[in-house]
Amino acid sequence: MLSSLNNPPAHEIVYRQIRDKILFGDLTPGQAVTIQGLVAECGVSMTPVREAIRRLTAEGALEFQGNRRVCVPRMTEARFAELTFARDMIEPKLAEMAAKKASAQDIDTLRAIDDALNAAIDLGDVKGYMRENHRFHFTLYGLAGSNILLPITETLWLRFGPLYRIISGKYGTESLIDRHDEAIHALRAGNATLCADAIRADIAQGFAIVRENFGWA
Amino acid sequence: MLSSLNNPPAHEIVYRQIRDKILFGDLTPGQAVTIQGLVAECGVSMTPVREAIRRLTAEGALEFQGNRRVCVPRMTEARFAELTFARDMIEPKLAEMAAKKASAQDIDTLRAIDDALNAAIDLGDVKGYMRENHRFHFTLYGLAGSNILLPITETLWLRFGPLYRIISGKYGTESLIDRHDEAIHALRAGNATLCADAIRADIAQGFAIVRENFGWA
DNA sequence: CCGCCCGCAATTTGATCATATTATGACGCT
DNA sequence: AGCGTCATAATATGATCAAATTGCGGGCGG
Incomplete structure (x- = not known):
């Protein structure tokens, strides 16, 4: 009960981490975002990272780079x-x-x-x-x-x-x-x-x- | 099988399947959407289903029902x-x-x-x-x-x-x-x-x- | 003879699965 | 009725499989 409030799930943490980076300009347009890079960076497994990336692409914060890779979208x-x-x-x-x-x-x-x-x-x-x-x-x-x-x-x-x-x-x-x-x-x-x-x-x-x-x- | 080579990824298929159900009224507001139900229905594993659900919640098509359950959102x-x-x-x-x-x-x-x-x-x-x-x-x-x-x-x-x-x-x-x-x-x-x-x-x-x-x- | 291009292999990255772990909700017991 | 236990469903991990990019080497043309 209380632990659910104090311990947000891993995918949520990863999501917020990437989201804040994008929101405050720590990632530049066109920069590739890889699953394994985030796995290494956040110290969690692939599944939570995948979910965070999926969520961010759905929100338009990341973009499919054609062949199942994602990057920060470029502005036109x-x-x-x-x-x-x-x-x-x-x-x-x-x-x-x-x-x-x-x-x-x-x-x-x-x-x-x-x-x-x-x-x-x-x-x-x-x-x-x-x-x-x-x-x-x-x-x-x-x-x-x-x-x-x-x-x-x-x-x-x-x-x-x-x-x-x-x-x-x-x-x-x-x-x-x-x-x-x-x-x-x-x-x-x-x-x-x-x-x-x-x-x-x-x-x-x-x-x-x-x-x-x-x-x- | 071999036909899976040219096909879109499983999470995309699951996504489209749920999406179309919501879009054309096959799911009613408030109806619970469970991971395992979709696993059984779509014949894939949990990971693609999780990604599809994550994407749909990010799009507002599904909604967190408090404690890590999701449902079709009710309209107000x-x-x-x-x-x-x-x-x-x-x-x-x-x-x-x-x-x-x-x-x-x-x-x-x-x-x-x-x-x-x-x-x-x-x-x-x-x-x-x-x-x-x-x-x-x-x-x-x-x-x-x-x-x-x-x-x-x-x-x-x-x-x-x-x-x-x-x-x-x-x-x-x-x-x-x-x-x-x-x-x-x-x-x-x-x-x-x-x-x-x-x-x-x-x-x-x-x-x-x-x-x-x-x-x- | 040197440089460029094409194709193949090796490595990296993504996708999926099966399984273990954990929290939640319900049922039964006191 | 309150509390503890059990069943169920979600979360997270590591392993395995498939695909794509990269880098290298040989062949071709200048």
């Missing part, structure tokens, strides 16, 4: 256009749903995360920024109580991860500005539409940076 | 609202993208599928209707050449599958009307926006039937 302009379309449709909706349910305590939590985020920016800690930014968005979206849109959004972020890696190498953290304050103020005011707009603007800034960087006008 | 009004939102955002977009790339031959193929669909309706063949309807939408969407929105749409349809089963038991095929003709005419005319509108109207009809049936006004 067409794919990027689809990603931004989907995120622009879904995430403001989640923010709106979340705003209608957010308690004062929830908002305080978001405030704390945003403080940690700004601290990471001041320190030039790119990885920390990415982690806190992810945490901010998904604790907000999590308030929506969604079972459909939230998992979809997770897959969309998974495809973005490898991109940020490339960008963060070129830009620093000093150029990173966000609309989180606007979102929090909208939450405090109980204005769901305004919160959705803030999130829309926030992610649009991220899109713009990527587009600029890759010359995708 | 809140989930349904999210599903319709997502489908209403994405599928017209796919139709629009497809319309810009559709060749005359592509349109003929869709025409043929729609003819088969209408034939199934005339015969009162609910299963055949569902199959051809799925084929119509996804051959159309497939023309868009999408790598992001198309897989997402597949997961959305997977969550709809169990619902249609319930409905088709109450209604017959005679009440089934669609906007496929409008979509095909729009494709022939090269009018992408009109095609998107036809698809939007088509799926909205499906939503309305479900809502009516479950009393989700």
Whole structure:
């Protein structure tokens, strides 16, 4: 009973490990992901690794490389256009749903995360920024109580991860500005539409940076 | 045997088998899906079955039932609202993208599928209707050449599958009307926006039937 | 005579299976 | 009714089989 809560299964651990690596840019696009490599790295057997890889490919975080091998997918302009379309449709909706349910305590939590985020920016800690930014968005979206849109959004972020890696190498953290304050103020005011707009603007800034960087006008 | 050389891997076969069952209503919401049951049914070992189940849960077609059991997810009004939102955002977009790339031959193929669909309706063949309807939408969407929105749409349809089963038991095929003709005419005319509108109207009809049936006004 | 290309073998990697281990849920006993 | 034991189903491992890529060597052409 308690042990099931404290001991997540091996495939879950492996899944989270690879997922975080992709999400925060530790793996580069096109990089091959092999079963045996993960077996050696994680110290578990093949079956849990296979399951983790299967799950990640189903989520679009990994991609079949034709002959039963998988790799981190490469981004193209067409794919990027689809990603931004989907995120622009879904995430403001989640923010709106979340705003209608957010308690004062929830908002305080978001405030704390945003403080940690700004601290990471001041320190030039790119990885920390990415982690806190992810945490901010998904604790907000999590308030929506969604079972459909939230998992979809997770897959969309998974495809973005490898991109940020490339960008963060070129830009620093000093150029990173966000609309989180606007979102929090909208939450405090109980204005769901305004919160959705803030999130829309926030992610649009991220899109713009990527587009600029890759010359995708 | 030797025939296994050219065949797709076992986990893929098992995946498709369960997927089709869910998609076309052979499994009812809440129904438990056990590994050993599939082992017995498919005549393969546990590993491929585990992978197929893992993939389907990642796609939302199956759901963890608390303690390491999985079942076909039950539909709620809140989930349904999210599903319709997502489908209403994405599928017209796919139709629009497809319309810009559709060749005359592509349109003929869709025409043929729609003819088969209408034939199934005339015969009162609910299963055949569902199959051809799925084929119509996804051959159309497939023309868009999408790598992001198309897989997402597949997961959305997977969550709809169990619902249609319930409905088709109450209604017959005679009440089934669609906007496929409008979509095909729009494709022939090269009018992408009109095609998107036809698809939007088509799926909205499906939503309305479900809502009516479950009393989700 | 040197360099390139094609084909074969060896190694690496993936896929499947049979089995042991562990947790869960149910039944029976006190 | 509460607790312990048993049966069942899931998790994880290691071994085995099949496939693909890599690297090497011989043949061909310049």
